[in-house]
Amino acid sequence: MVKGESPFMKYLRRDRLPTIFCAGCGNGIVMNTFFNGMEMAEVDFDNLILVSGIGCSSRIPGYVACDSLHTTHGRPISFATGIKLANPEHDVAVFSGDGDAAAIGGNHLIHGARRNIDITVICINNSIYGMTGGQISPTSPKGSYGTTAPYGALERPFSLADLVTAAGGTYVARWTTAHPVQLSKAIKYGLQNKGFSFIEVISQCPTYYGRKNKLRSPIDMLNWMKESSINKRRADKMEEEELQGKIIVGEFQKKPEPEFAEKLCKLLEEQCVTGKPTAIRSAYQED
Amino acid sequence: MITVNENLCKGCNLCTEFCPQKVYKESKKLDKKGIHVPAPVDEEKCKKCGLCALMCPDQAIKVEEDEDEE
Ligand SMILES: Cc1ncc(C[n+]2csc(CCOP(=O)(O)OP(=O)(O)O)c2C)c(N)n1
Ligand code: SF4
Ligand code: SF4
Ligand code: SF4
Ligand SMILES: [Mg+2]
Numbered sequence: 001m002v003k004g005e006s007p008f009m010k011y012l013r014r015d016r017l018p019t020i021f022c023a024g025c026g027n028g029i030v031m032n033t034f035f036n037g038m039e040m041a042e043v044d045f046d047n048l049i050l051v052s053g054i055g056c057s058s059r060i061p062g063y064v065a066c067d068s069l070h071t072t073h074g075r076p077i078s079f080a081t082g083i084k085l086a087n088p089e090h091d092v093a094v095f096s097g098d099g100d101a102a103a104i105g106g107n108h109l110i111h112g113a114r115r116n117i118d119i120t121v122i123c124i125n126n127s128i129y130g131m132t133g134g135q136i137s138p139t140s141p142k143g144s145y146g147t148t149a150p151y152g153a154l155e156r157p158f159s160l161a162d163l164v165t166a167a168g169g170t171y172v173a174r175w176t177t178a179h180p181v182q183l184s185k186a187i188k189y190g191l192q193n194k195g196f197s198f199i200e201v202i203s204q205c206p207t208y209y210g211r212k213n214k215l216r217s218p219i220d221m222l223n224w225m226k227e228s229s230i231n232k233r234r235a236d237k238m239e240e241e242e243l244q245g246k247i248i249v250g251e252f253q254k255k256p257e258p259e260f261a262e263k264l265c266k267l268l269e270e271q272c273v274t275g276k277p278t279a280i281r282s283a284y285q286e287d
Numbered sequence: 288m289i290t291v292n293e294n295l296c297k298g299c300n301l302c303t304e305f306c307p308q309k310v311y312k313e314s315k316k317l318d319k320k321g322i323h324v325p326a327p328v329d330e331e332k333c334k335k336c337g338l339c340a341l342m343c344p345d346q347a348i349k350v351e352e353d354e355d356e357e
Contacts, residue, residue: 003290
């Protein structure tokens with residue numbers, strides 16, 4: 001490690017830094033917590049493949065010095081499913097935004113969870129479409145402002161952690177960028193879980209969400225997250241009105257269940273001559 | 288020893304605000320890129336918790352154990 005250099009620099013493509021992210025954007029904090037969680041889970045960096053869709057948050061894998069796939073908007077879970085089934089030995093993680101995962105990619109999200117395929121989805125939920133200039137997303141709070149909601153959003157937002165729990169995710173947690181230590185641990189558990197893991201990170205887009213919602217600086221946004229957060233264990237005992245405007249954080253699901261790639265491999269073993277997914281170095285195998 | 292990499296820092300001041308020991312101070316002067324790079328002025332108060340390095344969105348901070356303490 002070079003003297004005076006961040007402990008995370010060894011995982012980054014330093015020639016591409018600094019990132020294109022605005023000053024104080026939460027994406028950079030999520031990168032750090034991912035590396036931290038990855039170290040805690042003892043994931044082999046050389047065995048890791050990162051997949052993303054389109055959005056500011058989806059730019060993350062491009063800065064990381066491992067194999068990665070920057071795919072089409074909303075589709076990273078589909079590509080990740082393909083990678084995992086082609087060679088289930090890889091560790092596969094997805095970086096996706098709230099728009100990417102819950103709007104255009106909403107179906108892939110619920111069906112990935114339903115299948116319980118062993119991938120870890122890190123959803124950076126900044127409650128807005130950052131990359132395209134601040135449009136309302138499926139997680140924008142009711143009444144919040146965006147370029148497509150000059151009078152405030154009328155719809156109710158999705159609670160993604162609840163949605164994925166209901167759809168069948170086997171490790172589900174929500175934290176914010178103001179909780180980097182807890183978030184790192186959740187990412188660790190997510191990576192260790194053999195099944196569909198979903199880590200929702202409430203994050204700051206000071207440039208669009210902040211500017212339109214009277215939280216001008218990244219500091220204001222993090223203070224708002226800290227003050228509004230309430231642990232799930234406590235929240236479960238509270239009334240709905242008391243929870244207005246609160247961010248419920250903690251673990252939503254931790255329940256191991258049979259995993260999809262394993263089930264498929266077992267089927268191949270029983271029914272197929274090679275007994276293995278075809279992409280595992282099949283070109284070099286005699287049979 | 289705390290190092291802030293001027294080539295990476297974007298001047299968001301999350302370190303200044305969230306260091307529990309208030310080690311960093313917002314800079315008054317602009318660097319050559321027009322950024323106020325904070326300085327760890329009260330470094331002797333640092334508890335080496337590593338929070339600033341974990342929170343810095345631009346991987347600009349390195350916190351090292353002091354050599355004489357090792
Ligand atoms: C098929 C398709 N539709 C729309 C777009 C335009 N588009 C690019 S990014 C984006 C939304 C990004 O929002 P989110 O996923 O929340 O990421 P963020 O930038 O907030 O991190 C949209 C709609 C696109 N690139 N492709
Ligand atoms: S527009 Fe928002 S989400 Fe995108 S880099 Fe800037 S602060 Fe981050
Ligand atoms: S948190 Fe990082 S980028 Fe932000 S001001 Fe501090 S050193 Fe600079
Ligand atoms: S290591 Fe902890 S105490 Fe030291 S400067 Fe960073 S945040 Fe402050
Ligand atoms: Mg977004």
